Structures are given as structure tokens and as C-alpha cells.
Amino acid sequence: MADAIVAEGLVKTYGTVRALDHLDLRVTEGTVLGLLGPNGAGKTTCVRILATLLRPDEGRVSVAGIDVLAEPQRVRKVIGLSGQYAAVDDNLTGYENLEMIGRLYQLGKARARQRAYELLERFDLAEAAKRTVKTYSGGMRRRLDLAGALITSPPVIFLDEPTTGLDPRSRLGMWEVIHERVRSGSTLLLTTQYLEEADRLADEIVVIDHGRAIARGTATELKRQVAVERLEVTVARDAELETVRVAVEKVCGEVPEVDTLARRVSAPAGGTRVLLDVVRLMDAAGIEPVDIGIRRATLDDVFLKLTGQAAGSGEHAPEGTAAAGGRRSRGDRSEGVR
Amino acid sequence: MSEVAGALHDGWIVTKRNLIKIKRIPDLLIFSTIQPIMFVLLFTYVFGGAIRGTGVAYKEYLMAGIFTQTVAFGSSLTAIGLADDLTKGIVDRFRSLPMSRAAVLVGRTTSDLLNNLLVVLVMGACALLVGWRVHTGPWGALAGFGVLFLFAYAMSWIAAVIGLAARSVEVAQSAGFIWLFPMTFLSNAFISTSTLPGWLQPVADWNPISSIALALRDLWGNAPQGLARGDGFPAAHPVLLALLWSVGILALFVPMAISRYRRVSTR
Numbered sequence: 001m002a003d004a005i006v007a008e009g010l011v012k013t014y015g016t017v018r019a020l021d022h023l024d025l026r027v028t029e030g031t032v033l034g035l036l037g038p039n040g041a042g043k044t045t046c047v048r049i050l051a052t053l054l055r056p057d058e059g060r061v062s063v064a065g066i067d068v069l070a071e072p073q074r075v076r077k078v079i080g081l082s083g084q085y086a087a088v089d090d091n092l093t094g095y096e097n098l099e100m101i102g103r104l105y106q107l108g109k110a111r112a113r114q115r116a117y118e119l120l121e122r123f124d125l126a127e128a129a130k131r132t133v134k135t136y137s138g139g140m141r142r143r144l145d146l147a148g149a150l151i152t153s154p155p156v157i158f159l160d161e162p163t164t165g166l167d168p169r170s171r172l173g174m175w176e177v178i179h180e181r182v183r184s185g186s187t188l189l190l191t192t193q194y195l196e197e198a199d200r201l202a203d204e205i206v207v208i209d210h211g212r213a214i215a216r217g218t219a220t221e222l223k224r225q226v227a228v229e230r231l232e233v234t235v236a237r238d239a240e241l242e243t244v245r246v247a248v249e250k251v252c253g254e255v256p257e258v259d260t261l262a263r264r265v266s267a268p269a270g271g272t273r274v275l276l277d278v279v280r281l282m283d284a285a286g287i288e289p290v291d292i293g294i295r296r297a298t299l300d301d302v303f304l305k306l307t308g309q310a311a312g313s314g315e316h317a318p319e320g321t322a323a324a325g326g327r328r329s330r331g332d333r334s335e336g337v338r
Numbered sequence: 339m340s341e342v343a344g345a346l347h348d349g350w351i352v353t354k355r356n357l358i359k360i361k362r363i364p365d366l367l368i369f370s371t372i373q374p375i376m377f378v379l380l381f382t383y384v385f386g387g388a389i390r391g392t393g394v395a396y397k398e399y400l401m402a403g404i405f406t407q408t409v410a411f412g413s414s415l416t417a418i419g420l421a422d423d424l425t426k427g428i429v430d431r432f433r434s435l436p437m438s439r440a441a442v443l444v445g446r447t448t449s450d451l452l453n454n455l456l457v458v459l460v461m462g463a464c465a466l467l468v469g470w471r472v473h474t475g476p477w478g479a480l481a482g483f484g485v486l487f488l489f490a491y492a493m494s495w496i497a498a499v500i501g502l503a504a505r506s507v508e509v510a511q512s513a514g515f516i517w518l519f520p521m522t523f524l525s526n527a528f529i530s531t532s533t534l535p536g537w538l539q540p541v542a543d544w545n546p547i548s549s550i551a552l553a554l555r556d557l558w559g560n561a562p563q564g565l566a567r568g569d570g571f572p573a574a575h576p577v578l579l580a581l582l583w584s585v586g587i588l589a590l591f592v593p594m595a596i597s598r599y600r601r602v603s604t605r
Contacts, residue, residue: 051434053430073436074436076435079434081431086427087426088427088428088431089426089428091359091362092358092359096355096358100351100355101431103351104351104441105436106436106437145427148431
């Protein structure tokens with residue numbers, strides 16, 4: 001299958017900050033790529049370049065086989081974009097927003113109307129269709145924004161942190177809608193800070209940090225990189241820690257990590273056998289664990305290991321234009337003007 | 339679709355969107371209407387007796403000036419509206435759509451023109467109440483308003499460039515407004531330029547505001563005679579000059595605003 005999205009050697013610099021540093025991406029038609037990274041990793045900058053909003057300093061970009069830098073207007077016809085900040089008009093109703101976007105996608109009047117109603121229905125906004133967006137909750141705005149991106153059922157969709165700030169139920173709803181789109185054949189590039197989201201939605205994941213790809217693969221492959229299942233034992237008394245440490249080292253054959261504060265001993269484990277063995281040793285020593293088990297690696301572990309920090313807690317240099325949050329476009333503008 | 343047809347089609351859709359906002363939040367329209375009414379009343383009753391030497395009743399002389407000033411000030415709406423749009427996510431949406439790159443500007447300037455139209459209508463009614471009259475019949479009246487609205491539209495594009503350059507709505511608000519004070523007062527809008535110091539007279543006579551105001555006075559039969567008219571070419575051909583100014587401003591600022599919007603949108 002062909003690649004629906006190709007980016008090669010993307011570089012984008014803001015002053016002294018290198019938002020993107022020779023980033024390469026490829027997304028096969030009909031699949032989902034999850035772009036995972038902490039705040040300021042360059043995710044938004046990347047999406048803005050792919051969606052024709054920003055020009056890179058260096059690099060080549062093509063979407064659906066069209067050169068993005070040479071023919072942005074043709075690209076705009078085949079993409080849908082839903083950004084980090086809901087790009088909807090507060091003073092219009094939900095229906096008016098969608099109808100306007102449809103018309104600006106050059107759909108005819110009747111078709112734009114019809115799609116607006118269909119999507120309002122599909123996104124559970126039919127009841128709020130005639131209310132101004134000002135009165136919408138955060139989740140409703142996000143859904144409306146996503147609906148706007150899907151008006152023409154575009155073959156290529158970019159979603160920049162589509163569920164950031166949503167409650168768990170709204171998030172599940174969004175996932176369902178996104179899933180459905182992909183099943184019907186769209187190619188999707190999704191950025192997220194939520195490892196669970198990438199795990200659920202993405203066929204392939206690229207982890208980026210400081211504008212560079214630092215790992216890529218399926219969720220399973222990435223978890224395998226960090227290796228691992230770990231045996232974890234938590235005990236009730238400090239005095240028991242040493243005995244347990246010795247027992248864990250014996251069964252796992254590796255030097256365990258000891259967290260004295262949490263009174264927890266852990267070590268990489270090869271299979272569930274070690275669990276039985278350690279239970280026997282502890283039983284013989286008369287120690288009853290507070291908690292014991294084999295823990296599988298989550299993408300959080302992958303993330304921690306790769307970037308040296310917990311996901312979402314990144315306080316890196318400002319992410320390209322996103323430095324000022326919702327006012328990000330102002331930053332662009334002032335640079336454009338100079 | 340050709341460039342121009344696309345700009346008009348998409349521009350109209352953006353215009354409708356802007357008009358809906360005026361309908362839902364009419365405050366701005368209300369305040370932009372109060373201001374010219376205030377000027378009509380203040381100048382008629384406060385300065386009316388003090389300012390003389392225009393050769394016609396000051397009331398008659400004045401209204402063309404206030405109409406011109408009103409649409410000039412009204413242009414700052416464009417700067418504010420654009421700057422406001424640019425701080426919001428909706429412009430990212432517009433930028434990612436296969437729509438004309440001029441549409442946001444065409445839409446903004448068009449809805450502001452319609453806003454201006456309403457304001458002028460209310461102000462005209464108020465002027466009639468305090469005694470202003472058109473003495474040249476309906477065609478003269480229409481021709482005058484045609485000149486006025488062409489100028490209003492041209493000014494709106496200057497404000498568009500300011501709005502695109504401003505880094506916040508607050509900056510756009512002051513920057514879009516402040517230069518209009520010297521521009522409107524250093525003209526024949528409220529006074530005869532013959533009362534100014536000699537070196538300042540040609541500046542005021544060639545000021546586009548003076549040309550528009552004098553053209554309106556000629557077209558409406560409110561024009562002063564003799565010295566009070568000013569001197570030279572601007573006094574002899576105000577309507578021609580008024581049209582040239584408006585067309586010239588459009589020819590310069592429309593492409594400038596569009597190219598600035600493009601740059602803004604691709605950075």
C-alpha cells in the first residue's frame with residue numbers, strides 16, 4: 001500500500017529553539033500513526049506543517065501523493081484537521097459552524113446542510129444544534145471541532161491531541177468515532193500525550209522528543225524494547241524488606257530495585273514461574289505480602305525510559321508556536337510580520 | 339473557479355458569519371452608532387456658535403465632515419475584528435480549508451461596510467433632525483453616499499493591514515484608531531482650512547478626508563464658497579480627487595493585506 005503521509009528531514013527553528021530536527025515520518029494508507037511526546041516535543045509543529053499551516057525550514061512533505069509545499073491548496077481538499085484548541089466559532093450555533101465549514105470546503109448548499117445535520121446527529125450534538133457554541137461544554141466543542149474536520153469524509157485526517165482535557169467518558173466517545181473513521185478507510189495521524197490513547201488507536205507509534213524521533217514501532221514492539229514484565233512485592237514492615245530482596249534476587253537472577261519508602265522490591269521477571277517461587281520462599285520465612293504480582297510494561301514505562309521523564313510532565317522549551325497556548329497563532333503572526 | 343469568483347463566494351460566507359456575530363452581540367454596533375450621534379449633537383450645539391467663516395450655515399457644513407469622520411473611525415472595526423479572529427482557533431480552521439486566501443479579508447471588510455451603512459443611516463436620521471438637508475435631490479444624495487461608502491471600504495483595507503500587523507486585539511484597537519485623530523482633524527471636516535497656519539493649509543487641503551468631505555458638500559449642495567473652500571486642485575475637483583484617493587488606497591492596500599495574510603498563514 002502507498003504512503004498517505006510522507007515527511008522527510010523536517011526542520012523548523014524558532015529563534016534558537018529547534019522545534020523539529022530532521023524528523024521523518026511515513027504513514028501507510030488506511031493506518032493510524034500515533035505521534036507521542038511530552039509537551040514541547042514538536043508534535044503540534046509537525047501537524048501544522050503537514051496540514052499546510054506552517055512551512056518547514058527544510059524537508060519534504062507530501063500528503064495523499066501531493067507535494068504540500070508546492071500545492072497546499074490541493075492538499076487542503078483532501079485533509080481534515082482538528083487541533084489542540086477547538087477551531088469553532090463561539091458566536092455561531094453548532095449547525096452554523098458545520099454548514100459554514102462545509103461551504104468553505106466548496107460543498108454545495110444542500111450538501112453542506114445535509115452533512116452538517118448528519119454529523120451533528122452522529123456526534124450526539126443534534127439537540128444542541130441550534131445553540132451557540134459559547135454554551136457548549138469542553139467535550140461538546142471538541143466533538144464539534146472533530147465533526148468539522150470530517151465534513152467531507154477526507155481521506156487523510158490530522159488530529160492534534162484530540163482528547164486532551166476531556167473527561168473519561170467523552171474520551172471513550174471520541175475514540176469510538178475515530179475508530180469508525182479509520183475503519184472506513186481514512187489515514188490518520190494522531191498526536192497525543194496519552195500512552196493509553198496511542199496504545200488503543202495507533203497501528204504504529206513514533207515517540208518524539210526535542211523534535212527528533214527517538215523510537216518507533218507498534219505498541220507491542222515498544223513495550224518489548226523496555227522488556228518487560230516485572231515482579232513486584234510490597235511488604236508491611238521495613239524489617240521484612242531485606243529478606244524479600246534476597247528472595248527476589250534468588251528467583252529472578254537479577255539485582256532487584258528496592259523502594260524503601262513504598263517498601264517495594266521489584267526485578268525483571270521471565271514468566272510467571274518466579275511468582276510461585278517467591279511466594280514459597282516468603283511463606284517459608286513467614287512473611288505475608290501486602291501486594292504481589294507480575295506487572296506488564298505500559299507505554300508509560302517506555303516513555304520514561306526513552307525520554308527520561310514521565311509522560312506529560314515535560315517542561316521543555318516551548319513547542320514551536322504553541323508557546324503561548326491558545327494564542328499560538330499570534331506568535332506566528334508577529335514573526336511573519338517582521 | 340477563478341481567483342476572484344472564489345474570493346467572492348468564500349468572502350460572502352465569511353461575511354455572513356461576521357453578520358451573525360453582530361446580530362448576536364449588537365453592543366459594538368450600538369456603541370459605534372452612539373459616537374457619531376454624539377458628534378452631531380456636540381458640534382451642532384457646542385461648537386456650532388463658536389466656529390464661523392465657512393460661508394454656509396455651520397450645521398450644513400459640518401455634517402459632511404462628521405459623515406466622513408464616522409466612516410474613517412468605523413474602519414478601526416476591521417483592525418479589531420481581524421486581530422480578534424487571528425487570536426482564535428477558527429482562523430486555523432480557515433487556513434486548513436480549500437478556500438480563497440482573500441476570503442477572510444473580503445468577508446471582514448464587507449461585513450464592516452454593512453455595519454458602517456447602518457451607522458450612517460442612523461446618523462443621517464439624526465442629522466436630519468437637527469436641521470441638515472440635501473439640496474440636490476435624490477441622485478445627488480445617492481452620489482454622495484456612494485463616494486462615502488467607497489471611501490469607507492478603502493479605509494477598511496488600511497485597517498486590515500493594521501489588524502494583521504498588530505500582535506493583540508488591544509494593540510489593534512489603539513493602532514487602528516489613534517492615527518485617525520490627526521487625520522480627521524487636520525482637514526476641512528470641521529473647520530475651513532483657510533483658518534490654519536499657511537504651511538499647514540496644503541497638507542489639510544490634500545488630506546483625503548478633506549477631499550471626501552468637500553465632495554460630499556458639493557454633491558449635497560452644502561458647499562462653502564470663496565476662501566472657505568480652500569485652494570487649488572483639491573478645491574476645484576473634490577469629487578474626482580475623492581474617487582482617486584479611494585481607488586488608490588484600494589489598489590495599494592488590498593494586495594498588501596492579502597499578501598500579509600498569506601505570510602501570516604504560512605509561517
